[in-house]
Amino acid sequence: MAGSALRRLMAEYKQLTLDPPEGIVAGPISEDNFFEWEALIAGPEGTCFEGGVFPARLIFPTDYPLSPPKMKFTCDMFHPNIFADGRVCISILHAPGDDPMGYELSAERWSPVQSVEKILLSVVSMLAEPNDESGANVDAAIMWREQRDEFNAIARRLVRKTLGLPA
């Protein structure tokens, strides 16, 4: 089972290195373990995250691509759809089937046709346009909805923090 997952991950890594999407760099942490990837995601232009470079980690299950990987930002993030500990809550990363909570369509959830590239592109899109209806971070969701300026200020502070610049 993990053999096919390994081959697919190697194929995806090859594809990402040959034709990398803009603003995304991703690959295995080490040659010895293809099931843990590290990704660097640039903040989308025209948003409060612009200019930032956010590191994240993806952990793939042994039955990939039949099950989705887990994604977690390793830097501090303040976003409606990212938990306080950095875990990403996005429909493409949820297991296939109907959503037990009824927020997502089954068509939006994980499918074997998805790939690491699509996951990362979805995350970039999530950074640009948060979904405040089902917030993983309730404080961020409320602030983004009602106090946008303060949210933008916090985001800019995080951007400078990830770049190692003084606040």
Added chain:
Amino acid sequence: MQLLLSSVCMALTSAVIGFAYYQKQQFYPAVVYITKSNASMGVIYIQFFVIVFMFGKLLSKIFLGTLRAAEFEHLLERFWYALTETCLAFTVFRDDFNPRFVALFTVLLFLKSFHWLAEERVDFMERSPVLGWLFHIRVGSLLTVLGILDYVLLIHAYNSTLVRGPTVQLVFGFEYAILLTVIASTAIKYVLHAAEMRTDTPWENKAVFLLYTELVIGLIKVVLYILFVVIMAKIYALPMFVFRPMFFTIRNFRKALNDVIMSRRAIRNMNTLYPDATPEELRQSDNICIICREDMVNHSKKLPCGHIFHTTCLRSWFQRQQTCPTCRLNILRTPTVNSTAMPRQGDEAVAAAAGNPIPAAAGVQPAGGVPPPAPTAVVDGNQARADVNVAGGQALPPNFADLFGDASGLPNGLPNLAGLQIPPPPVMPMISPFMIPPHFGYLTPLPPPPIPQDLTNFTDEELRAMEGLQRDHIVQRLKLLQNINLMLDSAGIMMSQYQSLSARLQLTAVTPATAVNGSADSSVYDMPSTSATAMAQLETHQVTPTAAASSASPTMPAEKVTIEDLGADADEDDIPSTATEAVSIPNSDADFEENSSELGELRKRRLKFLEERNKSAATNERTTAE
């Protein structure tokens, strides 16, 4: 940190041994001194554990190289759980607690740790694309050594149990059996992974072999756990330390079983429902399996929606979801049939719900006169009752009359009494429909009326006459008691006659109406009177309407004789109601005579009652014959 700790322990141990030797100057006394000192033994034990720990690290260096962070974390977690379970085991075997026991458990934990590490390392084979010969040599030798050790220790525990009987060796035997299954499972996985790595092409059957391996090993473990729990429950007590791993083992086995079932179903569906993709179709559709991102050369399936995948990739996906990976079409026909069956059941439920009003409507329609169906008899009865109420005094069919009478016997008693006050000629047609209902209503007011009437009828003088203690007072009380007895006897006779009338009512359709009329007549006139003589008269009267013309003539002389006996002047009329009214008047006269007379009156009353009883008995015989 570890070096520092081990150095400190080594220093402590050396100090303890040196001090003992300095004290005793010889080897044997020094050993005795150390053994008897708890502090010294504590230090020795700690040193022992440190040596074991160092030996473990040495072996892990030899067999496993550098431990990965994930492996170390899992090892620590499992070790703490195992340590907790060992403490629980100590509580079960308190009697056997000794240094040898602790040493045996230490060895067990030591081997368990290496089993877990071997399992982690073999699972890691699938994740790492770079594996050298050193890896295979290490893993192979580790699995071999662990397997041999498990087998030897299992045999040792088994022999020890046979020789000495059930002891703590039972636990060790069980634990090493479980470890043997773990090592077998790990070895099988290692062989499968190694075989796949030898070839570049994906091995389709490997997943199937892994699945069945998981199932068989899980089954063996479950059987071992159940066997162990049963044996321990019989010999010692429930082994609490086993329940946590037992729970996880059973859960894994159930998951493996479910996977096998889903896998077999997916295979059957694919082989029977979906055709193989042709080379032309492969060329038209990009020739790449979207699941594994590799070229599709052979062994490809085309789904009803037109998408093509590898057979093995599709089977793996179908174990989780029965949809097309690309367009999410629900493609298994079995779920489709189930989904279509549900609306059919719903339609049947809707038809059943719609069917309920239909019989009701059908029941309503026959209210005009058609006999209603049994389930809606109540509804029809209500309709019939409404019709009766609307009709008022109109004549009604026997069926509706019976229902009307059953429903409201008491309320109609009063109208009947009121009807009696009307002049006789117009009362007759009115009495006919209202006579029927009181047939059953008569039974209800039977107990209450006599008591208030008795009290109201007695004057103050009569009450004082019954309160004394002299002969006259006792005579008055005896008279009253005899009157009550006569009334009860008459009531019993009337009850038996009513039963015969009701039986006749069930037999024929025409006669019951007449019979009910007769009983209604008698019951109505019975209420105002309290005298047995009057009741006897009523009994005679109720036979008249049911008797034939030939039997009516013998009854008339009886009435005349009765009236003559009473000595009351009464006009003889053919109308029964008038005759009944005439009879009620002499009752009061008879009461006055009784007050004035004595034993003579009692004798006359007895004779009259006996004569009337004989006459009524003869009349009953005639009625029965009819």
